Amino acid sequence: RQVQVGLPDIKGREQILRVHLKKLPSTIGVDVRALARGTPGFSGAQLANLVNEAALFAARNSKQSVDMNDFEEAKDKLFMGPERKSMVLREEERRATAYHEAGHAILFHVLPDVGPVYTVSIIPTGVGAAGYTMPLPEKDEMFATKSRMLQDIMVSLGGRIAEEIIFGDITTGASNDIKRATETARSMVMKYGMSEKIGLIAYGNDDDEVFIGRDLAHTRGYSEEVAREIDGEISRIIRECHENAESIIRENIGVLHSCAALLLEKEKIHREEFEALFTTEKEEVAKTNE
Ligand code: ZN
Numbered sequence: 083r084q085v086q087v088g089l090p091d092i093k094g095r096e097q098i099l100r101v102h103l104k105k106l107p108s109t110i111g112v113d114v115r116a117l118a119r120g121t122p123g124f125s126g127a128q129l130a131n132l133v134n135e136a137a138l139f140a141a142r143n144s145k146q147s148v149d150m151n152d153f154e155e156a157k158d159k160l161f162m163g164p165e166r167k168s169m170v171l172r173e174e175e176r177r178a179t180a181y182h183e184a185g186h187a188i189l190f191h192v193l194p195d196v197g198p199v200y201t202v203s204i205i206p207t208g209v210g211a212a213g214y215t216m217p218l219p220e221k222d223e224m225f226a227t228k229s230r231m232l233q234d235i236m237v238s239l240g241g242r243i244a245e246e247i248i249f250g251d252i253t254t255g256a257s258n259d260i261k262r263a264t265e266t267a268r269s270m271v272m273k274y275g276m277s278e279k280i281g282l283i284a285y286g287n288d289d290d291e292v293f294i295g296r297d298l299a300h301t302r303g304y305s306e307e308v309a310r311e312i313d314g315e316i317s318r319i320i321r322e323c324h325e326n327a328e329s330i331i332r333e334n335i336g337v338l339h340s341c342a343a344l345l346l347e348k349e350k351i352h353r354e355e356f357e358a359l360f361t362t363e364k365e366e367v368a369k370t371n372e
Contacts, residue, residue: 089125092118098126102133108147117153132156151205176346178245179204179212182256184341185244186215186237187356188334189327193233198357202341203350213345218353228276231266235320236327238263243328244338267319277315280308336363 090098096118103109121129135156140148158172183202190197200218226234242256270276331338337359344351344359 180342180345182241185240189240195230235323
């Protein structure tokens, strides 16, 4: 995108946006600075257009107030034209995110040492996540036990597993989860002596956590064989956690569907609504068994 001379700078865009936003009945949660930052190269007329389009999106969704989502939609439309394609993609993304977060949430709920679930959301966050599941830890986290760490890994894998089950395909949205799961498994093997095969030897120190075993073999002088065993143990832990987590999600497939549906409808749900899904599901199952 070429920026032409004479177009408003970030301060100018902010001022222009404020003038147009004043005409709207309600703009709760709209971050004018963020909007100004995200619209380089927009002329005054285009900014006015952006505000109008956002208001139209809000109206179309029967919302009382124009929010940042409406501005995202409006920006997409102005940048990419009013193609339905982008809307369809967005809807697919929402569905994938809803199932992904529902997968995390089910594991938080079912596994004994993590959770309970406080919030599940498919509202994109500022840090680039498509959604999030937030637990409300009730237990003392001073000491991470082996079973607690395994449960953490299972929770991390839950989003991706739900996508695999439902879509037979995975999005890139799970990459942070995989990283987190791998890091936990690596700490278990290399730092806490939680792998019987590797034993009670701490390999590397805290600074080395970014390396995989094979890298350590080069930088630290461990034998290739030890490095391979470390990698093998990390893979085994991940694989076993994946299997266990998958069977839990499959056992709760009804909740997976109802949770995803509720998220698509409300975008954000809280503890009681989420836990009620398990009760409803139990009643449904009891009914069909009668
Ligand atoms: Zn995730």
